[in-house]
Amino acid sequence: MDAVVLEHVTKSYESLTAVNDLSFAIRQGAVFGLLGPNGAGKTTTLRMVMRILMPDTGSIRILNQPLTEKSQDLIGYLPEERGLYPRMEVRKVLVFLAALKGMPEVEADRRAGQWLERFELSAWAKKKVIDLSKGMQQKVQFIATVIHRPPVLILDEPFTGLDPVNAILVKDIMLELRAQGSTIILSTHRMEQVEMMCDSICLIHKGRNVLHGELREIKKSYGKNTLRIECSGDGDFLERSGLVEKVNHYGEVMEAKLLPGTDPQEILKGALQQGVRINRFELVEPPLNDIFIEKVGGASA
Amino acid sequence: MHKWWLIFKREYITRVRTKGFVIATIAIPLLTSGIMGASIYLAIRQNTRSMKITILDNAGGFADSIATGLTKTLPNGKPAFQVVKKIERPASEEGVRKELLDEVNSGALDAYLVLPKEGAAAKSAEFHTKNTGDFTLEGLVARAVSNSFVERRLGDHGVKVDNLDDLLRGVDVKMVKVTKEGETEEKGQTFVVGLILMMLLYTMLVMYGIVTMRSVLEEKTTRIVEILISAVTPFQLLAGKIIGVAAVAFTQYFIWISTAVLIGAYGGAIASAYSPGTSITSFHIPGFVLIASVIYFLLGYFLYASLYAAIGAASSNEQDAQQLQLPATLPLVVSVVMWNVILRDASSTTSIVLSEIPFFSPILMLLRISIQTPPLWQIGLSVVLMILTTFGVVYFSSRIYRVGILMYGKRPSLVEILRWLKYS
Numbered sequence: 001m002d003a004v005v006l007e008h009v010t011k012s013y014e015s016l017t018a019v020n021d022l023s024f025a026i027r028q029g030a031v032f033g034l035l036g037p038n039g040a041g042k043t044t045t046l047r048m049v050m051r052i053l054m055p056d057t058g059s060i061r062i063l064n065q066p067l068t069e070k071s072q073d074l075i076g077y078l079p080e081e082r083g084l085y086p087r088m089e090v091r092k093v094l095v096f097l098a099a100l101k102g103m104p105e106v107e108a109d110r111r112a113g114q115w116l117e118r119f120e121l122s123a124w125a126k127k128k129v130i131d132l133s134k135g136m137q138q139k140v141q142f143i144a145t146v147i148h149r150p151p152v153l154i155l156d157e158p159f160t161g162l163d164p165v166n167a168i169l170v171k172d173i174m175l176e177l178r179a180q181g182s183t184i185i186l187s188t189h190r191m192e193q194v195e196m197m198c199d200s201i202c203l204i205h206k207g208r209n210v211l212h213g214e215l216r217e218i219k220k221s222y223g224k225n226t227l228r229i230e231c232s233g234d235g236d237f238l239e240r241s242g243l244v245e246k247v248n249h250y251g252e253v254m255e256a257k258l259l260p261g262t263d264p265q266e267i268l269k270g271a272l273q274q275g276v277r278i279n280r281f282e283l284v285e286p287p288l289n290d291i292f293i294e295k296v297g298g299a300s301a
Numbered sequence: 302m303h304k305w306w307l308i309f310k311r312e313y314i315t316r317v318r319t320k321g322f323v324i325a326t327i328a329i330p331l332l333t334s335g336i337m338g339a340s341i342y343l344a345i346r347q348n349t350r351s352m353k354i355t356i357l358d359n360a361g362g363f364a365d366s367i368a369t370g371l372t373k374t375l376p377n378g379k380p381a382f383q384v385v386k387k388i389e390r391p392a393s394e395e396g397v398r399k400e401l402l403d404e405v406n407s408g409a410l411d412a413y414l415v416l417p418k419e420g421a422a423a424k425s426a427e428f429h430t431k432n433t434g435d436f437t438l439e440g441l442v443a444r445a446v447s448n449s450f451v452e453r454r455l456g457d458h459g460v461k462v463d464n465l466d467d468l469l470r471g472v473d474v475k476m477v478k479v480t481k482e483g484e485t486e487e488k489g490q491t492f493v494v495g496l497i498l499m500m501l502l503y504t505m506l507v508m509y510g511i512v513t514m515r516s517v518l519e520e521k522t523t524r525i526v527e528i529l530i531s532a533v534t535p536f537q538l539l540a541g542k543i544i545g546v547a548a549v550a551f552t553q554y555f556i557w558i559s560t561a562v563l564i565g566a567y568g569g570a571i572a573s574a575y576s577p578g579t580s581i582t583s584f585h586i587p588g589f590v591l592i593a594s595v596i597y598f599l600l601g602y603f604l605y606a607s608l609y610a611a612i613g614a615a616s617s618n619e620q621d622a623q624q625l626q627l628p629a630t631l632p633l634v635v636s637v638v639m640w641n642v643i644l645r646d647a648s649s650t651t652s653i654v655l656s657e658i659p660f661f662s663p664i665l666m667l668l669r670i671s672i673q674t675p676p677l678w679q680i681g682l683s684v685v686l687m688i689l690t691t692f693g694v695v696y697f698s699s700r701i702y703r704v705g706i707l708m709y710g711k712r713p714s715l716v717e718i719l720r721w722l723k724y725s
Contacts, residue, residue, distance in 0.1 A: 014720075050531045052707070069534060077531040083524030088315065099307050100532035144528070 001064070003028040003152055003183035004049060009058035011044055011207075018044040019055070020207035026185065026200070028063075028151075031178055033198035033215070034187045037296050041207040042187050043080065046154050049185070050077050062152060073102040076150035080157055080187075082141045086130035090140055091116065093129060094147055101148040108147065115143040119169070134161055142170055146177065153177065153184045159193065171197065191288040201288075205296045219285040226290070227264055229254045230280035231271070241270045248290075252279075257286060304533040308541025309548070312516065316549045326553045330560035351375070351383040352438070355401055355413040360420035361389045363449050367414070370445030381441065385410065405431065414442065421453045478673075495671035496640070498594050499664055503637050506601050506663065509550045510609035510629060516542055517613030517702070518622055526706045535703040543606050550602065593670045593680070600687045601663025604694055605629060611698035611718075614705030621712040628715075632660035640668060647673045657683050659690035697722060 004026040011019040019041040026032040036042050047053040049060055051067045062071045084093050091112050098108035116122050119139045124132060129140065138161045145153065155174070159167045174184055174197065186198060194201060194215070201218065203211040211218065227244065230253050238247050243266060244256035258264060264283055271278055316322060358364040364387035371382040391397040404410035412430035417423040426446050428439070448465050455462060462468055517539075520526040529538055608629040616622035639661065643652050647669045656665040656675075662683045669675050704721040705713075713721075 047707075052527065052530050072532055075531070077528065079524075079527045079531070081524040081527060083520075083526070083528060085315075085525060086523055096307065096311055097528065097532070100304055100529070 001028045002026060003030075003063055004032075004185065005061045006045075006049070007059050007061075009045070009048060009055045009060060011041075011048060011053060011055050018207050019048070019204075021058070022204065022207065022209050023058075024202045024209060024212050026183055028183050029178060029181050030199040031174070031184045031186055031197050033194040033201040034185055034204070035189075035191075035194065035201055035292060036204040040204045040296075042204065043156070044207075045204070046077075046079075046156065046185070046187060050075060050154065073148070074151055076101075076145040076148065076153045078141060078145040078153075078155045078158055082138065084129045084137065084141060084144070087128055089126050090121065090129055090132065091125040094140065094144055097144045098147045101150070103148040111147050112143070115147060118173075119143065119166075135163060135166065138162055139166060142173075146173070151182055153182055154187075155184060156187045157189070158186070159188075159190070191292060195288050203292065203295055210295050211291070215288075218291070219288070222286045222291065224283045224285055225258050226284050226286045227254075227256050227258060227267065228280065228282045228284050229256075229271075229278065231276050231278050233276040234274065235276075237271050237274045237276050238267065241267050243267055243270075255287065255290075257290065303537075305537040305541035305544075308529075308533065308538055309545040312542050312545025313548050316512070316516075316546065317552060322549065322553070326556050330557055334560065351379050352381060352411045353383050353385050353409075355386040355388065355404075355410055356384060356416070357391070357394070357397055357401065357413055358387065358389045358416045359391075359394060359418040360416055360423070362420075363416050363446075363453070364389060366449040366452060367416075367445050370448050371441065373441050381438075402429070405429065414446070416446070421450060421457060423450065492644070492672065494590065495644075495668050498590070498671055499637065499640060499668050502594065502598055502601065502664055502667060503633060505550060505554065505598060506605050506633055507630065509546055509602060510605045511626075512549070513543060513546045513606040514609035514613035514622055514626070516546065517610050517706070518616055518619070521614065521616075521706055521709075522618065530706065535706065536699050539607070539610055539699050539702050543603065543610060546606065547599070547602055550598075554598070589674070590667075590671045594667055596684065597663040597667045600684065600691060604659065604663070604687060604691045605633065607691070607695045607698040611701040611705070614702040615708075615713055615718050616705075617709050617712065624712065633664070636661040636664040639665060643668050644672065648675065653679060657686060659683070659687045662687050700724070 002025040006025075007023050009019055009022045010017065022041070022045060034042055034045065044053060048055050049062070051069075051072050060067050062074055065071060088096070091109070094112040094115070095105055095108045098111065099105050103111075113122070113125070116125050119142075121136060121139060124136065129137060132140065142158065145155070153174075158170055158174070162170060174186075178184055186194070188194060198215050200214045201212070202209055227238075229238070232252065235249065235254060238244055238254060238256050243259055243262045245259055247254055247256040258267075264281075268278065268281055356364040356367060364384075368384040368387065371380075371384065373381040375381050388397055398415070401410065401413040405413065412428060415427040415429065417426060428442050430438075433439075448469070451469070452462065452465050455465075520529065526538075533541075609626075612625045612629060613622055616625055636655075639655055642649075642655065643665055646652060652665075652669060653675075655661055656669050657679065658665075666675075666680065666683045670680065700722050701718055704724050705718075
């Protein structure tokens with residue numbers, strides 16, 4: 001079953017069409033990556049799913065129901081711009097926000113306690129939000145998103161501002177919620193996160209759907225056309241070979257997309273002739289980053 | 302539980318818990334009654350000692366009648382004046398004056414009264430004392446002196462009177478206010494009550510309008526608003542907020558009014574217990590005016606608060622909000638400025654028209670009601686007009702609000718804000 005379905009959704013502002021005839025479906029229990037360059041229409045799309053904005057045309061369905069006031073309670077929303085009442089106590093903010101999403105206050109209070117403990121924030125429960133560090137506030141914000149057990153989660157850049165330890169905690173919780181059947185919409189510019197976590201993606205550019213489907217299928221469709229090399233010595237031999245399109249250097253590791261019809265063995269031969277020492281030579285599917293850049297035509301990623 | 306109720310509850314509880322609210326609500330009445338009490342106490346204390354005076358009568362024959370004329374007693378029963386010495390026709394006026402001056406300076410004497418040589422023909426006398434600011438005292442002395450002189454002049458014309466005070470008493474013309482319920486004596490209190498209510502209403506409307514505006518702005522600048530409207534509709538959020546602030550205002554109004562009523566009821570009694578004879582003019586606010594003030598405050602608050610909320614939503618920071626405030630504050634200021642038009646003739650056509658304009662009604666109609674009860678249809682019409690206008694303003698404000706809370710950056714112009722109304 002599809003948890004979230006958009007059909008021919010269009011939303012225009014005065015002179016700008018932010019979202020243009022956008023359609024996609026998200027399978028229940030999947031992690032779905034909503035990708036796109038800045039200004040592609042991601043936030044507008046998420047706000048329409050959240051019923052903060054109304055689409056001009058098209059329809060949106062959540063768990064097989066059209067959007068109503070009630071459907072807002074089914075979604076946990078972590079917007080890109082975070083915000084809490086700075087002068088309210090941490091636990092009270094959590095209870096208030098959970099109650100707004102329809103959870104009885106007693107239960108909300110109990111769950112707030114559990115979540116604060118899990119994030120090692122119990123000692124801060126009675127402190128004002130303003131007294132917390134940025135990272136702690138991010139954690140409180142994440143709790144506020146999931147506290148009312150929403151079947152659908154919308155997370156806009158959930159890892160920003162978190163240290164590696166807490167980032168792993170958040171990632172684990174996301175996977176845990178998915179295992180319990182939650183559907184997660186992840187909007188991020190960090191392609192490595194998408195590659196690690198997402199089952200399916202939709203890449204939008206200028207409000208239009210330019211790439212959409214299961215991540216694995218998409219990558220497979222590109223084939224193993226990318227060479228990943230780890231070497232010591234002169235790294236420029238790849239460019240000089242004239243057999244690759246573009247080389248990305250990551251220190252000792254390089255990635256390059258092969259020109260169509262190229263035999264990778266030619267490159268290996270060339271490298272050995274030039275005395276470059278190859279430690280790894282691997283043919284892989286293109287990284288999502290390259291697919292992204294190719295699809296949006298090198299616009300700011 | 303309705304979602305707006307949660308918004309309302311949070312708004313109310315966090316606001317009545319702020320230091321500012323507690324101080325304004327509790328400290329102001331305490332401070333006011335404290336100052337009032339202290340000044341009454343001091344005033345009573347000050348007058349526990351008789352004033353020692355000497356009369357220097359250069360013409361002769363006046364001092365005794367003046368001394369008997371100074372009969373006023375203090376609250377504690379002692380005479381207000383104690384005539385220490387009467388000097389009649391001294392050999393050297395200059396010498397005596399110098400002596401008396403020294404006595405006043407040394408504190409042996411509080412004052413001395415100098416009557417001129419001309420006697421009955423005199424036009425003025427002198428009262429020398431350190432504290433020349435006490436008007437009550439001045440009045441008492443002046444009356445005793447002039448009574449004594451008038452008595453002498455009448456005597457010179459062969460008129461003998463026993464009780465000059467009764468003879469000279471003028472005739473007061475009382476103002477009687479005519480209302481449907483009957484006639485009541487006017488002592489200037491309707492005028493004062495009207496003005497006080499007007500200023501109170503103006504202050505509360507502006508103050509709580511701005512509180513509403515700040516509250517909207519705060520949710521916008523802290524960016525929590527996007528999370529809130531992912532759970533409630535903007536209209537629920539706006540309604541909960543405006544009603545929440547209204548409840549805060551009523552809490553304060555209730556505490557203030559009950560303090561005022563308590564002071565009115567017991568303050569006078571307490572003061573007179575300490576000093577018999579002290580009378581504190583008590584203001585009686587007619588029940589109808591009180592009810593009207595609550596109704597007009599409510600209607601005015603919803604009208605203006607929704608305007609202020611829209612302004613808060615259209616701004617991104619405090620400075621923008623201050624610049625955009627004018628359209629909301631101006632009608633309030635204008636209606637306060639118009640008060641003397643109403644006061645001059647509360648039932649003139651101008652007054653009627655002005656007080657029926659919904660943005661002016663809360664202040665001007667209330668002023669009319671407190672001065673002279675207008676026909677019921679005029680009150681009813683203004684209430685109906687205000688309710689209709691409020692619905693209109695709330696409708697437009699909530700549309701501006703809905704768009705504005707998600708807009709950041711440059712301050713929008715009024716034209717741009719009006720264009721938001723068309724957004725779906």
